[in-house]
Amino acid sequence: MNTVLEVVYNIIESTVISIFLSLYFESNEKFSKYKCRIIMFIVVFSYISIATLFEFSGIITLPTCVIVLFVILESLYIGSHLEHLLISFLTNACLSLTSIITLTIMSNIFDVEYKLLVNQSSYMRFITVLITKTLLFLLFSIIVFIKKRKSIVLHKGDYILISVPLLISGILLPIVRNIIYESGKNYSAFFTIVLCMLFLIITQYYTILYMSKKNTENQRMSVMKKQIEMQFDNIKAMETKYDEIAKFRHDMKNHLLCAFEMSKKQNNHELSNYLKTLNDMNISNIRSYINTDRKVVSSIINIKFDLAEKQGIQTSCIISDEFDNIIDTDVIILLSNLLDNALEACEKNIKLSEISIKMWSTTGYYHLEIGNTVEYDVLTNNPTLETRKKDKNLHGFGLKSVHDIVKKYDGIISFDQKQSKFWVYVSLRKDKTYN
Numbered sequence: 001m002n003t004v005l006e007v008v009y010n011i012i013e014s015t016v017i018s019i020f021l022s023l024y025f026e027s028n029e030k031f032s033k034y035k036c037r038i039i040m041f042i043v044v045f046s047y048i049s050i051a052t053l054f055e056f057s058g059i060i061t062l063p064t065c066v067i068v069l070f071v072i073l074e075s076l077y078i079g080s081h082l083e084h085l086l087i088s089f090l091t092n093a094c095l096s097l098t099s100i101i102t103l104t105i106m107s108n109i110f111d112v113e114y115k116l117l118v119n120q121s122s123y124m125r126f127i128t129v130l131i132t133k134t135l136l137f138l139l140f141s142i143i144v145f146i147k148k149r150k151s152i153v154l155h156k157g158d159y160i161l162i163s164v165p166l167l168i169s170g171i172l173l174p175i176v177r178n179i180i181y182e183s184g185k186n187y188s189a190f191f192t193i194v195l196c197m198l199f200l201i202i203t204q205y206y207t208i209l210y211m212s213k214k215n216t217e218n219q220r221m222s223v224m225k226k227q228i229e230m231q232f233d234n235i236k237a238m239e240t241k242y243d244e245i246a247k248f249r250h251d252m253k254n255h256l257l258c259a260f261e262m263s264k265k266q267n268n269h270e271l272s273n274y275l276k277t278l279n280d281m282n283i284s285n286i287r288s289y290i291n292t293d294r295k296v297v298s299s300i301i302n303i304k305f306d307l308a309e310k311q312g313i314q315t316s317c318i319i320s321d322e323f324d325n326i327i328d329t330d331v332i333i334l335l336s337n338l339l340d341n342a343l344e345a346c347e348k349n350i351k352l353s354e355i356s357i358k359m360w361s362t363t364g365y366y367h368l369e370i371g372n373t374v375e376y377d378v379l380t381n382n383p384t385l386e387t388r389k390k391d392k393n394l395h396g397f398g399l400k401s402v403h404d405i406v407k408k409y410d411g412i413i414s415f416d417q418k419q420s421k422f423w424v425y426v427s428l429r430k431d432k433t434y435n
Contacts, residue, residue, distance in 0.1 A: 006052055007049070009129050009133075010049050010052060011045060012129075013048060013133060013136070014044040014048055016133060016136055016137050017044050017091060018040040018041040019037070020091070020140035021072075021091070022037040024087060024143070025073065025079050025087075026077065027077055028076060039072070039076060044068070044069075047065065047068050066088045066089060066092055069088040069091055070084055073087065094139050098135040098139060101135070102128055102131050106127075106131070288302060289306070290317050290319065294322040296328045297323065297335070300336055300339070304343065307343060308346070308355055311346070313343070313346045314353065314355070315354070316354070318358045319357075319358075319360075320360045321359055323359065323361075323366045323428070325366075325430050326366065326409065326428060330405050330409075333401050333405055334368070334402060334405050334426065337399065337401055338370050338402060338424055338426075341399070341424075342372035343355070343372075345372050345374055345422065346373060348375070349374065350375065352373070354371075354421075355370070355373075356370070357369070361430065364430055365411075365428065365430060366429075367426070368424075368427075369425055369426075370424045371424075372422055373420055374417070374420060375420065377417060378415075405428075406426060409428035409429050411426060411427050412425075412426070413425065413427075
């Protein structure tokens with residue numbers, strides 16, 4: 001009966017670990033999520049069963065378990081080597097921590113020796129294991145919940161800095177467990193040590209969040225800087241084309257007079273060569289969809305509308321106010337990101353696609369309205385409008401940058417879907433001026 005119960009305990013622990021790791025990481029393309037979970041369970045269960053059978057000490061269990069988990073994560077799941085190693089350490093630390101805390105509390109409450117709770121096949125042992133695995137499941141659930149809500153972005157140095165205290169904790173916890181095991185009922189000092197280690201792990205968690213937030217912000221600023229530089233380059237190129245158009249229009253009268261004189265002389269060969277020269281001028285690919293007094297507004301919309309036309313997307317634009325009080329860089333971030341999102345959404349349409357822009361103002365506010373056709377309910381399928389691209393650490397900054405601009409100008413942003421069109425509405429305060 002004792003052997004049967006231990007197998008049941010191992011199955012529960014293996015299931016909890018497998019579910020945790022499969023929820024924390026995304027499986028690679030070679031295996032489905034369920035296949036990864038099954039393989040993970042088989043390997044973890046086999047290892048735990050072997051460790052239980054041969055009664056591995058805590059000092060041996062830690063490195064071997066970390067290696068086993070690391071190899072599985074590297075084989076089945078997407079993630080960096082350091083992240084896989086960090087989570088392997090964290091899993092072992094959680095296993096040791098929940099086990100020591102539960103055993104110590106149960107030993108004190110029911111006045112039962114530690115050895116009896118570990119070895120004896122009794123209802124007390126069953127309750128202790130059940131509580132331990134429940135705590136482990138709750139702890140893992142909290143970690144997964146935090147991971148899903150907050151994207152963790154760490155550099156190599158951060159992983160090393162975080163892994164060292166976890167490694168020390170992982171080594172000390174089994175040592176503490178063995179000391180408690182041999183010492184009978186003197187648990188107070190050891191329980192204090194365990195609480196200190198728990199505090200260390202919690203501190204490490206907040207350190208991870210702080211580092212991740214800082215890295216994410218730096219990454220977002222870097223992406224935004226590159227985006228602004230790219231848009232400025234596009235604007236410069238567009239302005240060069242505008243100058244070419246203006247120069248050509250200015251010289252057109254003289255060109256026509258010259259052609260008219262040639263036609264009167266019936267010098268058709270010379271006239272043909274002259275007209276061919278005009279035709280070869282680099283203006284055939286220049287098109288101005290809109291023309292406003294504010295070049296940055298015209299340039300961004302013309303650049304994006306040109307891309308739309310190449311993709312067969314219909315466009316329309318009504319501008320009655322050019323957002324004069326909004327600085328150029330903010331106009332670039334606002335228009336380019338929202339129009340890029342509209343273009344990306346239209347690429348997924350099978351039927352006719354359309355993008356429309358409207359810019360106007362009322363007393364105290366500038367208003368921007370951008371709509372694009374969609375063939376599914378965007379807000380139902382993705383209510384938070386998170387990026388669906390694989391590498392979320394490198395994408396998804398666009399809408400965040402837009403929200404920052406809206407907040408900067410004490411504005412409002414909202415989203416709506418009416419039939420087959422998705423709409424973004426932005427309002428910005430006029431009196432918020434920046435240099």
